Amino acid sequence: MPPVPSAVPADAPSAPRLADVLAALDALWPPERAEQWDAVGTVCGDPGATVTRVLFAVDPVQEIADEAVQLGAELIVTHHPLYLRGTTTVAASTFKGRVVHTLIKHDIALHVAHTNADTADPGVSDALAGALDLRVVRPLVPDPTDPAGRRGLGRICELDRPATLRDFAARVAHRLPGTAQGIRIAGDPDAPVRTIAVSGGSGDGLFDQVRAAGVDAFLTADLRHHPVSEATQQTALGLVDAAHWATEWPWCEQAAAQLDEISDRHGWDLRVHVSKTVTDPWSAHHSSDSSGAPN
Numbered sequence: 001m002p003p004v005p006s007a008v009p010a011d012a013p014s015a016p017r018l019a020d021v022l023a024a025l026d027a028l029w030p031p032e033r034a035e036q037w038d039a040v041g042t043v044c045g046d047p048g049a050t051v052t053r054v055l056f057a058v059d060p061v062q063e064i065a066d067e068a069v070q071l072g073a074e075l076i077v078t079h080h081p082l083y084l085r086g087t088t089t090v091a092a093s094t095f096k097g098r099v100v101h102t103l104i105k106h107d108i109a110l111h112v113a114h115t116n117a118d119t120a121d122p123g124v125s126d127a128l129a130g131a132l133d134l135r136v137v138r139p140l141v142p143d144p145t146d147p148a149g150r151r152g153l154g155r156i157c158e159l160d161r162p163a164t165l166r167d168f169a170a171r172v173a174h175r176l177p178g179t180a181q182g183i184r185i186a187g188d189p190d191a192p193v194r195t196i197a198v199s200g201g202s203g204d205g206l207f208d209q210v211r212a213a214g215v216d217a218f219l220t221a222d223l224r225h226h227p228v229s230e231a232t233q234q235t236a237l238g239l240v241d242a243a244h245w246a247t248e249w250p251w252c253e254q255a256a257a258q259l260d261e262i263s264d265r266h267g268w269d270l271r272v273h274v275s276k277t278v279t280d281p282w283s284a285h286h287s288s289d290s291s292g293a294p295n
């Protein structure tokens with residue numbers, strides 16, 4: 001008897017199971033490469049469920065859970081963990097519990113790639129450098145277990161042509177997504193800049209490595225008074241401080257493109273989205289009157 005023709009050709013794209021997508025994500029950002037204190041991996045989700053849409057975002061907050069519901073996504077991948085320090089309740093009376101309830105009610109899985117994505121090749125700081133058209137030379141803090149010397153924290157980069165610190169900051173302001181904070185500079189705005197260390201997210205624990213690298217400038221987020229004051233007193237290092245969310249958001253686009261490519265290779269029927277919702281917690285900014293010194 002001849003085979004009965006199927007309505008669906010054998011090579012037609014089919015939606016993957018969550019377990020298949022998670023295996024692909026773990027291959028990109030192996031969870032064992034996360035820092036000891038971190039909480040990466042799958043927060044909720046049924047491995048056997050089908051996934052047709054994925055939403056990438058920086059923060060696992062309620063706005064992102066609601067966006068996934070609107071989109072019909074069955075998987076959210078975020079950079080930041082929902083529960084970094086563990087919990088004893090997911091009651092919907094807590095804001096994180098409300099996120100969990102929204103996700104489970106709508107069959108949406110949540111997966112986190114945090115410090116394992118920071119140090120990956122390509123990682124969070126490669127995406128930041130790419131958004132700014134910087135040429136990546138090497139990691140700022142190389143991962144000693146990577147013989148190729150490409151993985152690690154932060155990146156040392158070069159500008160295509162020399163600019164002033166002020167020009168570079170203007171490029172950062174123009175290329176990264178807009179936030180209330182905007183961009184702050186420490187150091188001489190007219191100093192020439194050619195080599196730059198970049199680190200997506202909070203980077204003021206990296207000043208020793210930045211100084212040792214001998215770069216002209218350092219772009220990161222969450223810079224505080226004392227480390228900045230000391231760094232600018234000690235050397236002519238220029239500092240560019242952007243919003244934490246803005247420095248990590250380019251990773252969402254990079255990660256989405258990586259999953260898209262994997263999906264094509266497997267012949268998956270999967271749509272990959274990047275959230276454009278600004279989840280940086282700062283909501284407004286006023287420049288103070290710089291001519292008004294204290295009386």
Ligand SMILES: [Zn+2]
Pocket residue numbers: 079080200201202244248
């Ligand atoms: Zn972060």
